[in-house]
Amino acid sequence: MAVELKIGWLTVDSKDPKKIGEWWKEALDLEVVFEDTDEFAVTGKGRMGSQWNILFYRAPDDKKVKNRLHFDLIPDTDREAEVARLESLGATRADIGQKDVTWTVMADPDGNEFCILSPRDDVPA
Secondary structure, three states, X not given: OOOOOOOOOEEEEEOOHHHHHHHHHHHHOOEEEEEOOOEEEXXXXXXXXXXXXXXXXXXXXXXXXXXXXXXEEOOOOOHHHHHHHHHHHOOEEOOOOOOOOOOXXXXXXXXXXXXXXXXXXXXXX
């Protein structure tokens, strides 16, 4: 008998879960579902168009290397406008050695990298 699995939460370590959780809540237009001293959880479809549950969890260590898991976000119209909007919220452009690419690598206020791709229709809903 096959067991059905689904991803419950994408968990992100942070020294300040509320601060970075609030940032992603605003960036992706999500809703807070839970918060305490060590956890801050958001959920919703927001700007992403598909349901996501993200948990920001308190971790004492500093981020030291490039993320091994990251979001590739796809705006519905203008990539540069979305980059500018996220920069206005506190994101920065990041250089992880990507050279000449068609996307923009950015970092949230905690230094977690994510990418803004060009609008496209080749991604499953």
